[in-house]
Amino acid sequence: MTESAQQHGGWENVTGLVCRECGRTYPIEPLSICEACFGPLEVAYDLEGLAGRITREQIENGPTTLWRYRSLLPTPAQQPIDLGAGFTPMRRAVRLGEALGIADLWLKDDTGNPTGSFKDRVVSVATTVARSFGFDTVACASTGNLANATAGHAAAAGLNAYIFVPHDLERAKIVATGAFGANVVAVKGNYDDVNRLCSEVAESLPWAFVNVNLRPFYAEGSKTLGFETAEQLRWELPDHVVVPIASGALLTKINQGFRQLAAVGLIEDRPVRISGAQATGCSPVARAFKDGADQVRPVRPETIAKSLAIGNPADGYYAVRTARETGGAIEDASDEEIVAGIRLLAETEGLFAETAGGVTVACLRKLREAGVVRSDERVVAYITGTGFKTVEALEEAVPPAFTVSPSLEEFRDAADV
Numbered sequence: 001m002t003e004s005a006q007q008h009g010g011w012e013n014v015t016g017l018v019c020r021e022c023g024r025t026y027p028i029e030p031l032s033i034c035e036a037c038f039g040p041l042e043v044a045y046d047l048e049g050l051a052g053r054i055t056r057e058q059i060e061n062g063p064t065t066l067w068r069y070r071s072l073l074p075t076p077a078q079q080p081i082d083l084g085a086g087f088t089p090m091r092r093a094v095r096l097g098e099a100l101g102i103a104d105l106w107l108k109d110d111t112g113n114p115t116g117s118f119k120d121r122v123v124s125v126a127t128t129v130a131r132s133f134g135f136d137t138v139a140c141a142s143t144g145n146l147a148n149a150t151a152g153h154a155a156a157a158g159l160n161a162y163i164f165v166p167h168d169l170e171r172a173k174i175v176a177t178g179a180f181g182a183n184v185v186a187v188k189g190n191y192d193d194v195n196r197l198c199s200e201v202a203e204s205l206p207w208a209f210v211n212v213n214l215r216p217f218y219a220e221g222s223k224t225l226g227f228e229t230a231e232q233l234r235w236e237l238p239d240h241v242v243v244p245i246a247s248g249a250l251l252t253k254i255n256q257g258f259r260q261l262a263a264v265g266l267i268e269d270r271p272v273r274i275s276g277a278q279a280t281g282c283s284p285v286a287r288a289f290k291d292g293a294d295q296v297r298p299v300r301p302e303t304i305a306k307s308l309a310i311g312n313p314a315d316g317y318y319a320v321r322t323a324r325e326t327g328g329a330i331e332d333a334s335d336e337e338i339v340a341g342i343r344l345l346a347e348t349e350g351l352f353a354e355t356a357g358g359v360t361v362a363c364l365r366k367l368r369e370a371g372v373v374r375s376d377e378r379v380v381a382y383i384t385g386t387g388f389k390t391v392e393a394l395e396e397a398v399p400p401a402f403t404v405s406p407s408l409e410e411f412r413d414a415a416d417v
């Protein structure tokens with residue numbers, strides 16, 4: 001388990017791990033923190049060597065999943081654990097755009113992934129890597145979507161799974177995780193309490209924690225949303241994207257995906273403004289951005305957007321820096337605005353998103369009203385999970401229009417038709 005992955009063969013185009021802070025390099029192994037400066041590690045690639053060798057045609061002829069970008073992912077020699085995640089629809093949102101005053105608005109719709117969220121992307125990569133290292137048990141700390149994804153992929157791969165979640169998580173996410181045969185551990189506390197426990201467990205047991213000791217590999221799956229955005233816009237970059245923020249990794253990795261495509265010559269390099277969206281009840285990244293601060297101060301989450309409820313976001317600092325460097329912004333939305341965002345998206349585009357999607361739409365609206373998002377920009381908003389997991393958030397907002405007995409007369413009177 002402690003051997004470097006190079007000894008297992010494969011891993012073409014991957015040169016190792018590198019610290020994002022001090023630049024120290026490491027071999028490919030289940031490690032996430034730099035031993036020298038305690039900075040986060042990430043996967044390093046031979047992008048210069050890939051330039052000219054990977055082509056648009058090769059990608060377009062690949063599988064209709066995230067593994068079409070295998071050359072830009074940490075891929076061992078074995079076949080990946082591929083349940084069909086990725087290459088999800090890019091929807092032109094004409095009616096929502098009209099409502100918000102954005103002429104060229106697109107939705108990257110990840111609601112149709114195998115377990116209903118973008119987390120299938122990161123887990124497909126992480127479980128593939130875990131199996132290559134020889135782990136027989138995978139685990140995670142989760143606010144729900146990662147729980148479903150890890151449990152589903154572990155089941156398909158024949159791996160044991162232990163899923164640690166806050167005790168008050170949405171019921172649908174807990175039930176679905178258990179249905180895949182995973183061991184669900186409900187922790188009395190919020191996500192940050194769960195994450196601390198998982199860090200301790202990861203130190204004491206030989207398990208692959210997808211978002212702890214395998215975090216550098218896991219995070220790479222998020223880049224594929226950036227890859228697909230460019231490919232589905234005919235190999236062009238948008239002007240502006242709006243990304244929901246939990247840990248902050250999704251926002252930074254989408255930006256990295258754009259930059260890597262340019263580095264290997266698949267697209268023309270041009271600026272993309274990167275903006276983020278948080279729930280007001282858990283908005284440490286938005287607060288740091290608005291205050292002009294460099295450090296993200298932890299908060300105690302209190303929001304209906306449980307999938308974004310990470311009070312101490314691991315990549316919060318990098319998300320703030322990315323938004324500032326690209327000319328974007330980070331906004332937040334109240335629970336009432338989140339519900340309104342879910343309904344607006346559903347009523348204009350027929351797309352039912354979970355609370356994170358409501359956060360994205362609500363913040364997109366506020367960014368547009370503030371002039372941060374311009375009316376003439378090509379804008380992509382990321383809808384990362386299905387609303388069928390979080391119906392509790394809308395129970396009071398959308399009661400039945402009428403309650404009648406089975407009588408035509410009574411119905412017509414009630415409906416006034």
